[in-house]
Amino acid sequence: MTRRLGLAAGLLVAAVTLALPAVLDDSALAVYILLGLAAMVTVGVSLLMGYAGQVSLGQGAFYAIGAYTAALLALNGAPPLLGLVAAPVAAALSALLIGVPLLRLRGHHLAFATLAMQLILLSLAGQLDFTGGDIGLQGIPQFSVGAFEASSASVYAYLTWAGLALVMLITHNVITSRPGRALRALATSEIAAASAGIPVGRYKLVVFALSATFAGLAGGIYCFYTGYVAPGSFPVLISIQYIVMAVVGGLGTIWGAVAGAAAITLLVQGLDRLASLPGMPSYAPSVLSYAVYALVLIVVVLFMPHGLVPAVSRRLSRRRAEVPYR
Amino acid sequence: MIDVQDLVVSYGTATALEHVTLTVGKGEMVALLGPNGAGKSTLANTLAGLIRPASGTVRVGGRLALIPEGRQLFPDLTVADNLALGGWRSGQRDPSPVYELLPRLAELASRRAGVLSGGEQQMVAFGRAMMSRPDALVVDELSLGLAPAVTADLAAHLAELNRTQGLTVLLIEQNARLAFELCRRAYVLESGRVVTGGDSAELAGDPRVASAYLGGAIT
Amino acid sequence: MSAFLTYLLNGLAVGSAIALIASGLVVIHRVTGVVNFAQGTFAVVAGLCTSSLLGLGVPHGVSEVAAVLAAALAGLLTGLAAVGRPGTSPLSSLIVTLGVGVLAYAVEIVLWGDQPRSAPGLAGSVTLAGARIQTQHLLVIGVAAAAFALLALFFGRTYLGKALTACASNPYAARVVGIDVRRMGLLAFALGGLLGGIAGVLVTPLRPISFDTDVTLIVNGFAAAVFGALTRPVVTLAGALLLGVAETMAAGYGYGAHQLEVALGLMLVVMIVQAGRRPAISQESA
Secondary structure (H helix, E strand, C coil): HHHHHHHHHHHHHHHHHHHHHHHHCHHHHHHHHHHHHHHHHHHHHHHHHHCCCEEEECCHHHHHHHHHHHHHHCCCCHHHHHHHHHHHHHHHHHHHHHHHHCCCCCCCCCCHHHHHHHHHHHHHHCCCCCCCCCEEEECCCCCCEEEEEEECCCHHHHHHHHHHHHHHHHHHHHHHCHHHHHHHHHHCCHHHHHCCCCCCCHHHHHHHHHHHHHHHHHHEEEEEEEEHHHHHCHHHHHHHEEEEEEEHHHHCCCHHHHHHHHHHHHHHHHHHHHHHCCCCCHHHHHHHHHHHHHHHHHHHHHCCCCCCHHHHHHHHHHHHHCCCCC | EEEEEEEEECCEEEEEEEEEEEEEEEEEEEEEECCCCCCHHHHHHHHCCCCCCEEEEECCCCEEEECCCCCCCCCCHHHHHHHHHHHCCCCCCCCHHHHCHHHHHHHHHEEEHHHCCCCHHHHHHHHHHHCCCEEEEECCCCCCCCCHHHHHHHHHHHHHHHHHHEEEEEEECEEEEEEHHHHCCCEECCCCCCEEEEEHHHHHHHHHHHHHHEEEEEE | HHHHHHHHHHHHHHHHHHHHHHHHHHHHHHCHHHHHHHHHHHHHHHHEEEEEEEECCCCHHHHHHHHHHHHHHHHHHHHHHHHCCCCHHHHHHHHCCCCCCCCHHHHHHHCCCCCCCCCCCCCCCCEECEEEEEHHHHHHHHHHHHHHHHHHHHHHHHHHHHHHHHHHHHHHHHHHHCCCHHHHHHHHHHHHHHHHHHHHHCCCCCCCEEEHHHHHHHHHHHHHHCCCCCCCCCHHHHHHHHHHHHHHHHHHHHHHHHHHHHHHHHHHHHHHHHHHHCCCCHHHHH
């Protein structure tokens, strides 16, 4: 019964997802694309926090690595498709490289280390010549495959949501695999997991690299869509934003991550519209988005530690079935 | 002095104490026996107000101090500081009355608590509890991990305080010999329930109690 | 040579400011086990407050003290959010303090705008053994030294300070003797706010502060605190001074652009070396 319902819901979501790019105008499409990209990164963050029990305050760094990789390749004459493939690969390789020393850290140490990683990366990107310094890289060609060129926003929307579907599929397979179930133990206690014979270090590294891969792919699509990348596109706040989305959606849940990304993106967009109404002070958009991120994060962590989406769905299902879990 | 009626304590879904009823009269010394995991420390923590009961009542007439299982000192602080902090509730910060009671502590005053021997640590825990000028004392596992001579020394101090100052004592012990020797009355707690209780001499004669707590008991 | 001495003294001043931020982190972490991401925010709040109060014509001294008290209040409020609710895990508390830091952005922009602000400090400079040093730099060093001495006295000699140490040493035992651990945690947060506030008030005349300066401040403070494993104030002080001198030297000898990388790289190396030495168990329980 629930299974059939889930399938129906899934098909409905898929249909709406596919239909939306055809009916949305360009400004709405921009939101739609950014939402999809954010969801892609958030699925990885949620996997990392929910399954490996690790907080990364530097997920924006992998997003940036993906974007810069794709942009540099495309600007140097490589086919855009190669750039798009190289983006997640470069992010994954960097994660493997950085992860070996970094993942010996835990808890707040890892949080600060990943934050430091992003700050160092941004600072370097702002100073090096080949990354274009603070101005960044501009004039990135449109995404194309052979003779087909992605000239309209709707193509990027399809590309984004295809990427997101791929990310969700991979994550689903990882979670339901045997190692995935072992991973769940990791989040609660590393010592218990290690004593149960789980190769803790290797699994953590794999999840870290996987989450970086997703961020890298999102970054690759982002650079082709916007046509430029700069250090300013990847502030520390963007990493915090992914944590907010993951926490709202409920850590370690795929659909929760997507729902969290959608909820926060739409909320911030809505407030942005509100803040740009005539008569509002010029600082209103940034103030409102900071306030929303902050309040949502605090309230959800303190009062709904399992996330907003699971909390709501549990309440709904309880009302429907009247049979609590216990 | 200590009056527990129909006490239920649970951790999440697991119940640690089920409908426990026991009393300790003013100036009385009563023992509580039971194996590991029976809920003895849960009862101690509930009496000290550190755990909130799910139902039932706990009444304590006067100030109650706890000597927790495993001493639980402040290892980074000196003995003198440990004692001074014991007076947090009573406002008594000068440890000299406790030094009179336990002169050995005066010699140890400036040592860090974490480096002391088990017996010395138990003495600090004892002294720290006395700093709050308690009317009742709950002692959780006085003898655990201590040499018999050290235990006997501490037990003698406890008995003397009970005799001279009328200190009410609930002695939570696995060592039944010690418990029956010190206390005229005792309760037996198993799996969160009081299974039997009464006069120490009678309990010591009960074959079930004798085989469970006296037969293989380590002194 | 005199250039070297100038850089050294300036570096010590920068390090002293970092040490004040870091000491706040250490005080809060020792008592509550929480790493307070909003520690840089306290300095920003105090810096912006002084600049406004001085701008309004409030005299020196009064402005600074009021600003530091505002920071202490900010610390208390942060503590209420982070550890006020029983059962909040340290990592959840870290995320809450992160949220508080972002919330502060919104409040600060509304109150002060998003442009950097400065405040007048002590004018003039002193020549020491041929090296010129700004008077304000000397003030920073002096106040930081005094603050550390007072902290040592407070924790080592006073009853309340010992009760705070007791909470850090054995929270269960603290509850056994009747200490309200939660209230002590709030006190630690207020004290952390106070220390961060002092840093902010001292630094604002040297380099302008804006709402997002907190990231640089907290990262430097955390890097210094990491030297002392987030618990040992004296090692933290040494780490902060080392960091300040290293950064100032790097800037002085022409590597100014890489100042932040020096600090962050040092922090990463220290953390990774420490993690290699400590068993996992103590970290998980901590």
